[in-house]
Amino acid sequence: MAEQHRGQGDADSEGEAYEVVDLTEYAHNQQWWSRVFGSNSGPIAEKYSVATQIMMGGVTGWCAGYLFQRVGKIAATAVGGGFLLLQIANHSGYVQVDWKKVEKDVNKAKRHLNKKANKAVPEINTFIEGATEFVKRNIVLSSGFVGGFLLGVAS
Numbered sequence: 001m002a003e004q005h006r007g008q009g010d011a012d013s014e015g016e017a018y019e020v021v022d023l024t025e026y027a028h029n030q031q032w033w034s035r036v037f038g039s040n041s042g043p044i045a046e047k048y049s050v051a052t053q054i055m056m057g058g059v060t061g062w063c064a065g066y067l068f069q070r071v072g073k074i075a076a077t078a079v080g081g082g083f084l085l086l087q088i089a090n091h092s093g094y095v096q097v098d099w100k101k102v103e104k105d106v107n108k109a110k111r112h113l114n115k116k117a118n119k120a121v122p123e124i125n126t127f128i129e130g131a132t133e134f135v136k137r138n139i140v141l142s143s144g145f146v147g148g149f150l151l152g153v154a155s
Contacts, residue, residue, distance in 0.1 A: 050140055057144025064145075065152020 048056070089095040135142045 053138075053140040054144035057141040057146075058148035058151075061145035061148025061150075062152040062155075063148075065149035066155060067152075068149075069153045069155075 086095065086097070090097050
């Protein structure tokens with residue numbers, strides 16, 4: 001695979017030895033995703049073919065995207081419908097809403113959430129780092145999931 005050569009003819013390379021490496025044999029032994037994403041592309045990459053990983057990621061992504069779309073529509077309908085009914089009841093005189101108190105309570109809740117969010121930052125960063133590492137180690141599966149998720153949301 002490698003051949004030893006000595007520099008000839010050049011004044012600069014006289015007496016220097018260099019090695020010529022034939023990469024074609026090495027390239028045939030390596031899988032294409034190992035060349036693109038590195039040799040350690042995750043445990044799933046070692047067990048399943050690329051087509052299987054993309055299919056598994058795509059199917060699970062599509063299911064997650066479809067559920068996300070359906071649950072999102074139901075939640076938006078419930079929140080919007082509740083707000084609409086509250087406005088109709090307020091306008092009709094069935095309910096009197098103290099909007100100043102609502103605003104005060106919302107601001108209090110925002111301050112409370114900000115305090116809690118600042119305390120949870122290290123835990124969130126740890127989770128994000130773990131998720132990023134998983135995506136890097138399983139890039140083929142992750143890209144299939146993202147594609148499937150987008151198709152699921154769109155369907």
